[in-house]
Structure formats: structure tokens, C-alpha cells
Amino acid sequence: SAPKTISLSGRSYQTDDWYNVPPTIASSIARQLHVQKDHPISITRSIIESCFPASTYKRYNTFFPIVSTHENFDSLGFPADHPGRSKTDTYYVNKDTVLRTHTSAHQADTFALNQSPGFLISADVYRRDAIDRTHYPIFHQMEAARMWDRKKVPGGNIVQAVWDDIAALPTHDMIVEDPNPPMHAERNPLQEGKHTHDEAEAIAAHLKRSLELVVVEIFSRAKKAAIAANPNFVDEPLRVRWVEAYFPFTTPSWELEIFWQGDWLEVLGSGVVKQDIMEKAGVPSQVGWAFGMGLERISMLLFEIPDIRLFWSQDERFLGQFKGVSENMDKLKRFVPFSKFPACYKDVAFWLRSSSSSAGGGIRANAQDFHENDIMEIVRDIGGDAVEDVTQVDEFTHPKTGRKSLCYRINYRSLERTLTNEEANEYHERVRTELVNKLGVELR
Template identity: 75%
Template sequence: MSSLTRSKRFSTGSEALALFIGLSNATSRRWGPCSPCRYNSTTSTDTFTIEGKSYPKDSWHNLPPNITFYISRRLHTTKDHPISITRSIIESRFPSPTYKYHNKFFPIVTTHQNFDSLGFPLDHPGRSKTDTYYINSSTVLRTHTSAHQADTFRLNASEGFLISADVYRRDAIDRSHYPIFHQMEGARMWDRRTVPNGDIAAAVWADIERLPKHDMKVEDPNPPTHAERNPLQKEHRREEAEAIAAHLKRSLEGVVVEIFTRAKRAALAADPGFRDEPLRVRWIEAYFPFTSPSWELEVFWQGDWLEVLGCGVVKQSLFTNAGVPDQLGWAFGIGLERIAMLLFEIPDIRLFWSKDPRFLDQFKGVSDNFNNLRKFVPVSKYPACYKDVAFWLKSSSSAAGGGGKEMEFHENDIMEIVRDVAGDVAEDVRMTDSFTHPKTGRRSMCYRINYRSLERTLTNEEANEVHERVRGKLVEKLGVELR
């Protein structure tokens, strides 16, 4: 249930990931793909085809051709890639046959799978074209692995499962965000019809006794349920929910022990002066649409509390809607990039998509032996090149888009234009100023773009060329008036 890792974003519309898109025309040969044939996809006025699958296009289509280049990369199953290594480490704490691993689900799904099956209302911000990549009005690039959740519950092929996949969202550009990222969600279920005497609580406690124990310090001051903050579901008996919560917490605490023990070893190997502190975690009450009660798990790491995942007792309506109403269980969601960046100390999310052997060769052999895990060593740090762009919005806060249609202004549209032109050399885009003219009511905005290549030093002339094209596209696509 990887929506648990990003549910706050779906509540506020503020959280998603930015995108790598290669430069086009003359500069594309240096920094990115430029020909549609390189994406293993084709597009026409009426259809979009990728990996042999064709989809009709309509007015909802907003998928740039560049992003399809990455669909075939599948970093989470690429041997010795940090994302795949992280996935495998987590999977090691959820052994088969109890847990079945699903790592090959295709990323194009229906809006029913992505939204309706999970109860997203029609006016939910997560459905917006500013947040989600649409093939057509009923087909999207999945925004979370939970798009496959109902189908997996319905399949009922195992007592538990893990789903790992690449997911896609439109959002800001910075060193910790990307429009393509990876999630893992996991679930464990018990069936009232098959456990001894139908006693879910007793069956769960028996399973808890078989889980590995640990000596990590755990702060869990809250009761398993709270009538207002973290309510018990009406379909559940309190002893059932408390047993499931205990199983969930013990299982995920084991994941933290596995990940951060290995992270500490790698840090100590790289720096003998690394401050080795005992592992500590704490459970925080939370709200997620698909679980109740729910929690976030935080770990104390290098002097700070870090949120690592969200989890909870699965809403019974999800099991009922999936055709397995007698099941109860828990689910969690975790972002693999976030964990991999902590585990390997990788400072920039763009590096995960690099094909530079100086990056990839550092992780060779780790998939076969986790004891070979080591901290990432930066090859070099190339200088940044900052450029500002300031403009007036139209007084209606709208802009003329393609075909003469008006498009509502959204910051994600600015980010998409920068990606489309600058590709992976756009490291960061931030608004530095915004004000409304007291007489005309017109709104002015200024954004600062940091251009920095991961592979070499950009000349000022190169940065100026890219920046001028960004300015031109802002006028063309959004109808702004440059200042």
C-alpha cells in the first residue's frame, strides 16, 4: 500500500517527484534522448504505443515523449543497482512462501485501478493533469503501487505480498525529487475461515512468536487504537486489531534493523570516526485513507528523526471490494529512493538514472552479497550555474496553451517546461519572489534555476543557451510576459 508513503501529497497536492528529460535539438546529443525511436514507443495524432501496447489518445493526454524512455529501465529489477539492492534487502525480511514478490507489473494502468479502486473522489487533486501523467482520460502512468493492490488482494495467491515498481508524478525539480521514482508496498493477511477456530487474534499472536526478535530501542507511547485519533474499525474486534498491529510493528522494526545496521557498517568502513549510536525508532500516530489505525515509523539517524514509512491495519472495505471479505491484515508503504539515499549516502536522486560506470561500478557484487555494501563515493562535484527568470502572469491567472486553449497556471507546468528543455542538467528550480501589483492586480513571479551537470562542467554559454530556450517556452506554453 505505497499510497501510505505519499498520502499527504494526495491530501495537499504538494508532494510528487520531478523528471529527467533530455535536451532536444542540437544539445540533446550531449545530455539526453532526442528521437522517439529511442523510447521503444511511437506516437501519432490518435494513438500512443509503447512496448507493443497501443492506447488511444484524447484531450487528457499530457505525457511528454521523453518520459517513456525510462519505462523500460526498471531500476528496481536491475542487478547491482542501488534501487534493486534496497528492494532485495527489504524483501529478505519477508520470506517466501508466506510472501509473494510482484516486481513486474506494467506501469500503465486504468484510472479505476489507480484511483477508483482505492476510493479517490472524482474531485481529488491527485487526479489532476497537473499531478498525473495521462495517456487518455481513462489510462494513466501509475502514481503509486497501490494501483495493483485490489487486483493482488483479489488474486489471493499468498498470505502476504510485496509489490515493487516504478511510479510517475509531475512535481517540482530538486535533488530529492524525480518524476519517476520507486515504491514498495507490503501486506499480510489472515482469513477468518482458515485460521483455527476462526480466531484471528490467536493466529496472529502465534505468528508473532515466529518472527525474529531484536534489541533495538522502540518508543511506542500510544495505545494501539484511539477512538478519535486512530480509531478501531467497526468490522474488527479490538483484540484482532491489537494483534495485527503488534505483528505489523515487529515486522517493520525488523526492516529498520536490517537496513540501518548495514548502513552503519558501510559508514564505519568509509569513516572510522563515524559516530555509532544505538538504533532507536518511534511509532507516530498517523492518518491514511486506506488503513485504520495507522502509524508512521521514524528512526533516529545521525542526530535527527527521519520518517521511513507509513503503515496500518487495512480498511476492511478494501478486502470486501476485492472479493475477500473474510480477510484481515496490515499494509505498509515505503519509498525506495529515500531508503537507498540513506543506505548508500547518495546525495542526488538524478544519480540513480545515470549510466556512468563511475557511479554504477561502485555497487557491483552487492546484489549477490549484501556484506559488500559500501557508501557511495562521489566522483566529482561540478559547479552550479544559477539563472533567474521573472515574468508577469496574465491577470486571469490563465495562459494560452496549445491549440489556443487556456490552461490554468500551476507551478508543475513551469517545472515540466524546464525539464523538457533542460533535462537532467536542471538540478533545482525554486520560486524566489512573488508579488501582486497594487494598482493593476497583476501577479509577478521569479524563479531561480540551478543548472548543473552530473558528468562535466557546464560553460556559462551553454547554460545561457538552455536558459534562453526555457524563457521562450514559458512564453509559448504559458503565455507569460517576461520581465
């Protein structure tokens, strides 16, 4: 396809055959939910911000969502073949330009700005993904970092400086499961030659305490709201745990998980910033930590919001429930679901083209390069937020021909009104047609 110029969020871009941003995504970029007054994502952002003093942590809430692959991946040390770079996972504007997949895309530049010992960045982020009650291709993250400068701390003693700062933080009595040592030679290594063991240990302790205080704050607000809604509310003891993790730009690294409604929910990734990122940013004498937290998940457990699509609702029955909270956080209430409209399930079954077939220039859906996100996107593009979820219900390989057949179940249900069967059928017919047109499958 010939290159053409398109306009996204008021800037123009030259597209190429990497372009894969569907219209529903392009038009949602303008929403910026994290800075909309009284929106639950924005309220969640301010509660987290309140845990980090503005005098130390400078706030950045308006970084532009379209970034270079250098910012999103290369500056953070993502290898060339990292799966996160693939077109099936990431929205590309052109070969070198993406909708940011995480707020970490701004880490290197913000380190280079060097305006404060710490920072908080909140922003919309974009990932091609499955559709269900907890996944949506646009969500919001808050990134934070805290640095100490070897040239500025007394006697160049980072360890002492960090422990002094930890001593100045509030304490808490939440029970935290943290069974692993702060670093481990194979599983979660120290940056040899860049940080001493004691430095990494102190930085990790500051990071963990800072984040535990966020969890304590969120849950004390959630508990107050729960008691206001139901005076007989009995809260279960909060369970949180630190888990060893891997990110290309931190080491050692951890995730924090919260036990919620019967499952461990991952709410953030974090770690000691790799020193070469500081070096490339022109601040080689600084050492510190960074984390990236998902705002939707925190917001869902804070307000008891049952479905991630609700954040995108313009319905007053949703938005009206958060009015005035920005001015007075004590007005924070649990979300009261409005009645659910009936679900309408429809199945679609099809054969993938056998992998030996070479037909169909540009159509990608033979068994080898088929990716589920392609189906998700077709369905979402047609049904929008009237699709509650899409799940694979059957998979079958023909014993003689070796051809593979898949069956998906789509649940059409609007959050805002009852869909008629005709409407659901119309959506479903269009989905069937597009599966053939875009993916080259054969309907069964």
C-alpha cells in the same frame, strides 16, 4: 486536440486531451531500475525482501506501469475530488489511464489473486513533482501486505493467530517512539463492525514489528558500510517514530519516520486494510495490513547517495561502485561521490496573466490555475538531469494592477560534466520561450 494512438512501453493507447506524459518520462519507463542487477535501487529491494520469508510473502516485481484510474484510485476508495487525481499531480495517458502513482494500484488485484498469505510488490511509480536533490518524478516503491483468513485460523481466532505469528518474529532492541494508542476514535479509527479492537491491535503490532525489523536490517548494513569506509565512524543512536496518518484504503493508519541528517524523514505509509477492499476482491474472510515504502529514500540513507538524480546515471563512476553486491551483500559499500561540477544559477521572472483575462485557448497560466509543477516540467523537459533544482525566490503582487509576479532560480549542474555557460544559457533561453508558449506568462 484530436485523439491519436501512441505507443508506450510496447502497448498502444488512444490519447485524449488528458494526455500529459512528457517525452523524457515516456522514454524512462523502460529503465526498470528496481530489477537491474547491481543497481542500488534493486539492491535495496533485495535487502527489504530478505526481511520477509518467500514462503509467506510472494514477490511480484514486474507489474506493468500503466494502469486504469480504477486500479490507481477507485479500487482504493479515493474520493472523486481527491487532489491526487489532478492533472497537475498525475501523468495521464487518457482520461481513464495513468502512469501508476503508487504500488497500491495493484493491491486489490493482488488480494483477488489470493496466491499466498502475504505479498511484496516492487515497481516504478510516477508523480509530477518539484525538482530537488530528494525529488524526482519517477521513483520506486515496495508494497507489502499480510493477511489472515478467518475461515482458516484455528477456531476463527484472528487475535490468537496474529499474536502467535508475532511471537515467531525476531525481536530487536531499537528504541522506537510510538506515543499514540494503536487507534483513536476520531484521529485514527478502527473499522467499526469489521474488526474488533483486539484484532486491529494485533494486526498493528505485527505490522509495526515487521517494519521495525526492516529498519534494523537496513541500518545494520549501513553501519557496516560506514565503518568500512571510516574505522573511526561513531554512529548516532537511531531514532525512529510511528506517526498517525490517513489513507483512503487503510484504517487505522501510520507513517514511519526516521531521523536523518537533522530532519524527520517519512519513509513509508501503512495501516490495517479496509475490509471493503477485501470484500470487493472476493476474499471477505481475510483481514490484514499493508504498507508502501519509498525505495529511493531508503537507498539514499543506506549508501549515502546525496542526490536522487544519481539513480538515473549511466555513468560507470556511479554504477561501477555497486558491482557484485547482488551476489554478495557483504560487498556493500558507501557511495563515494565523484567531484561535483560547478553550479550555474539563472533566474527567470514573469507576470502571471491576471485572472480576469480570458485569452489563450488551452493555455493555462492565469493566477488561478497556475501550478508550480507546470514550471518544473518545462524545466526538466528542456534541461533533463542537467537541472539540479528549481526554487521560487520571489513573489510580488503589484499594488495597483493586482497582477502577480514570480521569480524562479534554476540551478543548472550536470552530475557528469561541467556545463559551459553557453550551454546553460541555451537551456535557459529555451525555458523562457516555453514558459511563454506553454503557460502564457509575460517575461519581466
